């Protein structure tokens with residue numbers, strides 16, 4: 001199996017406080033990795049370091065063998081790291097279909113991209129994403145008018161259409177209804193194997209639906225790694241979550 005993301009000794013020191021501390025892991029191509037950890041464990045900061053939003057002070061990140069450590073954020077994005085934020089970065093004035101077409105063309109400049117002659121491969125990718133995300137009935141809807149869940153699925157769909165090599169999702173179900181959360185789990189499960197995804201999430205019901213391999217962070221460090229059953233039975237994990245209202 002090819003290695004998608006190799007993180008080696010990644011560290012960031014904020015004036016003496018190590019929010020991420022010597023973090024090492026290997027994420028394989030097509031893997032779905034869940035990052036768990038109590039509040040303040042360093043999960044979002046880890047995503048920030050991978051995506052280039054924050055510069056690390058130690059360690060290395062390789063994407064399919066290419067070092068991307070501390071490269072500018074837009075360069076890392078161009079290398080294929082796609083990140084979904086809680087506030088989606090869709091074009092609110094364009095329709096759902098137009099958003100997907102912009103994402104498929106992979107070029108900057110919205111209107112330049114709204115070309116009539118999209119290549120067949122782009123169309124196929126868009127069709128697959130529409131099916132996956134159930135956005136078919138709202139293709140002509142202006143993105144700004146979508147429900148919260150649909151907006152999140154559109155942004156995820158855009159990352160898939162863009163062919164991001166590794167997709168980073170930070171609390172993708174935040175603010176979602178139970179039904180929307182379930183649909184999101186379905187989408188993520190359907191992406192397993194064909195896409196490499198890192199998910200930070202607190203909602204354990206959701207994590208149970210999607211999880212394969214889990215990395216647990218605590219105080220910036222990797223505390224445990226493995227399948228759900230192993231993680232739940234790990235005394236160090238239970239200890240880390242004591243009093244935090246976490247894993248349950």
Ligand SMILES: Nc1ncnc2c1ncn2[C@@H]1O[C@H](COP(=O)(O)OP(=O)(O)OP(=O)(O)O)[C@@H](O)[C@H]1O
Nearest residue numbers: 014017018019037038039040041042043044045046
């Ligand atoms: N730029 C910064 N300067 C100083 N400290 C920071 C900075 N960014 C994050 N931190 C600290 O690093 C720690 C880890 O924060 P982070 O947001 O990564 O945790 P988290 O695991 O994502 O938590 P949560 O689950 O609550 O979102 C926190 O104590 C936070 O205050």
